[in-house]
Amino acid sequence: MIDYKKLGFKCGLEFHQQLETHKLFCNCPSIVHDDNPSINFKRKLRAVAGETGEVDLAAAFEQNKDKVFTYESCPTSSCMVEFDEEPPHEVNSEALDIVLEVALLLNCKIVDQIHFMRKTVVDGSNVSGFQRTAMVGIDGFVETSKGKVKISSVCLEEEAAKKVEDHYRLDRLGVALVEIATDPDIKDADHAKEAASIIGMILRSTGKVKRGIGTIRQDVNVSIKGKERVEVKGFQDLRSIPVVIDNEIMRQQSLSKSVPEVRKAEPDGSTTFFSFNR
Template sequence: MIMINYKELGFKSGLEIHQQIEGRKLFCKCPAIVNDENEPNIKFKRKLRAIAGETGKIDRAAEFEMSKDKEVIYEACSSSSCLVEYDEEPPHELNKDSLDIALQICLLLNCKVVDSIQFMRKTVVDGSNVSGFQRTALIGTNGFINTSKGKVNIETVCLEEEAAKKVKEENNSITYRLDRLGVGLIEIATAPEIKDSEHAREVASIIGMILRSTGKVKRGIGSIRQDVNVSIKGHNRIEIKGFQDLKNIPRTIDNEIHRQLKTKNEEGHVRKANPDFTTEYQRPMPGASRMYPETDIKIIKITKKMLDSLELPELISEKTNKFIEKYKFSEELSRELIKMDIDFESYIHKFSKVNPEFIANVLVEVRKEIQSRFDKEVTIPMIENALGYYNEGKVGKDAVYEILVDFATKGDADLKKYEQVDEKEIEKEIKEIIHKNKNLSFGALMGEIMKKYRGKVDGKKASELLNKHLKQ
C-alpha cells in the first residue's frame, strides 16, 4: 500500500463514541440488560411512518426508510422491559446514577458542564425506538484530551437512550428486541482534529480508557461503539460505523482514503466497517433538523454544589503508572493487573512472605497459561489458596503452578504430593544421583532430581545443591 500523506490530502477526521452505562435504564427501573436470556413473552407490531420535522420537511433518511414500507415487530421480556419501553407510559424521572456518571465523564474529559439539562426528542425512523424518537440531552461541551500528537478537543458529551436491537429483517418486516431499548448511553464527539489513521485509534483508546475508569460502564462486545468521520480535500464526509476492534481502525481508514481517491466525489453517507478492513455503503447521512424538546421530562439544573460533590475516579492510565513506579512491573503486567480489578495491595499484605512480582505473575501469566493449556478456568479463590500454602511454607514456589493445575483440572489438590522435603534428605539423594550417573550433564542430572521432587523442592534450591555437590 502507498504511504498516505494525510496533511497533503487535507485529511479530516473526528470520532463519535457511544458507551453503554451499567446499572438501570435511563427513564425506568428496568435493569440495563442488553441481551436478556429469557424467552420474549411480549410481542406487538407497529407500522413504520416518517414524521415531518419542525420545518415540515420529511427527513431524507426517513424517506429512505419509508420507501421500504415495512411492518415492525417488537419482542420483549418482562424481566428487562416495562410499559415505558412499549411507549404506553411516559418516561419516569431521569436515573440519577446515570446522570452522575455522565457528569463525571464530562469532568474527566475537561468539559464545561451545561447549566441545565433539557432532554430532546430526536426522530428515529428505522423503528429501533417504539416511540419513533430517541431521548438525548447535551451534558457537556468544549473539553479535550491529551494525546501523543497533541490536544484533541471534545465538542460534546450527551446522555441518551440506547435503541432496540434488530434481530431479523425480512422483505416486509423488521423484528426488534426491546431489552436494550432505554439503556443509558454516553455519546462523545471529538472535533475533526485527528491527524492520521493511527491517531484515530489512539484517540478512541484514550476515550475508552477514561470511560472504563469510572467502573460504571458496560464491558464486552457491543458495549462501546466507535463511529469515525473521514473526509479528504474535494470529497464529502463519510461516516464509518461498526468497528469490531480498535485495531481495525487505522487500516480501515486508510482503505477508505484510497477508495475516495479512486472515486469521484459522492454524496456524504454512512458506511459499515467490515472485518477485512473494507467498508460498504449502508445508508444516506441523516438530516440535521430532527430535534424537538421532550416535555415529559423536567429540565434539570446543574449546580456547582452538585459538581463539587462528585467524586472523580482515578484514571486507569494513572493507576498503571503508579504500579510501574511502585513495583517496577512492566507496563503490560501492570495494565493486566488493573484490568482484573482486584485489590493488589491486599494480596501483598496477605502473602507477606511472597515476592510481589511472583504474586502478580501468578495472577496474570500463570493463570492465563494454565487456562489456555488446559482450557479450564483458574479462579481467584484457587490462586488465593495456592499462594496461601506457599506463604505458610507448606509447599514450595514451584508447587504453586502444579497446585493450580490440579485445582483447575481436578477441582482439588493433594498437598502431600507437594510437601517440602527436608534439605538434608534431598542433599543425600543428590549425592546418590551424581554417584550413579557420572557421565550425565548438569541439565540431565537436574532432570533426574526434578523427576523425583517436582513441586516438593524449589528448582533454584535444587540447582544450587547440585552445583555444590558437583564441585565437591
C-alpha cells in the first residue's frame, strides 16, 4: 500500500479534446482520413525574432540543423491556411462557444478579453512554426469524493499535424481543441482516475466533442518529494491511470537522481521515454 501523503505525492491532469466542428482558422472539415494525398511540399524552419526582439533558442538550434520537413495533404481537408500561404481566417465562432460552455461547466471565470498567443513549435508539426492558443477560462474546479480539484486554465487551441513515418499529414492540422489543465490537487492514483472521469463526462455532456481513439489525449503530471516532475502521456483508457501512476511512483523511488522528463504510458502499466517523433 502506497502512502501518498508521506511520499509528498503531487499530481495534476491535462486534457486535449478535439471539438466536433470545422477547423479553427478556416472552413475545412476536421476529418482525419487515409486517402492518398494529392499535394506534397517541403519547408525549412527559420527562426525569427518575436515581439520581445529575441530569437527563440530552440528554434535557432533547430534551424542550424538545416532540416527539411515534408508535408502531404488532400484538398478536401486542408487549404492555403494549413500550408501557411494564407493568413488565418476569423476564428471558428462555434469552437469558441463550445470552449466557453466547457469553461462555465468547469466553474471557471471567463477572461475579459480572449487573445491568441503563438507558441513556437520546432518539430515540424505545424507548417507555420508555431501553435495558436487562447486562454478562455481560469480558476475553476470540479467536485470529487475527495474534495475540489481546481481547474487552472481552459484554452482554445489548434491541433498539430499528424506524423506518418518521416513526414506530416495536414488533415489533422488546425482541428479545434479544448485544453484543460488542473492544479496538482490529486490526492492519490484512484483520485486521478475519478477526476479524469468527471472532466471527461463534462466534455461529453456538451454533445460537441469528438469521440474515439485519438480524439482526446490525457496527460498526468506526477512527482514525489525530492524528485522532479514527470509528465506521462498516452492515456486512452481511464482504467490504466491508477496502475501507471503507482508504477511511476515506484520508478521514481528507485532513482538516485531524477530529472524533469516526458514519458509514455505503456499497455502493461509501465512508462517509457517519450519520443516526440513517434
